[in-house]
Every structure is written in structure tokens, then in C-alpha cells.
Amino acid sequence: MKRFIINCDTCWCGTDNSFRALAESEEDLDDLACELAYDNFCSYCDTSDILEDLGYDSEDLTDEEIDEILENVDESMYYYYDIEECDDEEEWNSFGEDSYIYIVNKEENE
Numbered sequence: 001m002k003r004f005i006i007n008c009d010t011c012w013c014g015t016d017n018s019f020r021a022l023a024e025s026e027e028d029l030d031d032l033a034c035e036l037a038y039d040n041f042c043s044y045c046d047t048s049d050i051l052e053d054l055g056y057d058s059e060d061l062t063d064e065e066i067d068e069i070l071e072n073v074d075e076s077m078y079y080y081y082d083i084e085e086c087d088d089e090e091e092w093n094s095f096g097e098d099s100y101i102y103i104v105n106k107e108e109n110e
Helices: 026-044 047-053 063-071 089-093
Strands: 002-010 017-023 079-085 101-103
Touching (some): 002 026, 002 089, 026 079
Antiparallel strands (some): 002 079
């Protein structure tokens, strides 16, 4: 298995997280990376940020109007991820021993 770093970020500063993962290939990690990126987005997302990005002021809207606007928002426009193979022992270990390592074995799941 190869070592990878999954970098997740949102469109707002300081909202990035990185995760270690083991897998046979980068493609095997795509579903996991998407899930981690969405979880990262949800943990940092403030609906007022999205509304502001769309040109609204949340204080000028009712809860119903906010709900209606957010129903039509493609949340994937606000988060992203990249996966990089990690050959650097120092970078891999910089996460610390207590850092969780995701292991993806597609062959076992099929």
C-alpha cells in the first residue's frame, strides 16, 4: 500500500485539514476524500458566509427565505480536496502518532 495525504479545504481562510491514508492508488481514496472534505465544510460552514457570497445579508432575511435560498445552493462549490502521494517520511510523521490513518482496500470491499 502507498501513503497519501488528503488535503481538505473550504472557500474560507483557515478552514483546512489534512489526513493520512493508506491505499493502493489515489483513485481508491476519492470517495473517502470527498466525504472528509464535506465533513470539513460542515464543521466550519456558517450559513451567513454562503448568503454573503450570494449577495444576501442574513439579517435582512426571514428563516424561511434563508431555507429557500440554501435549498438551491450547490454546497460542493464551497469545499474541495486534493490527494497527494506522500514519500516524505518526515511529512508523514509530522501528523503525530495519535493521528488517525485511514486505510482503504478496494479489493476487500468488492
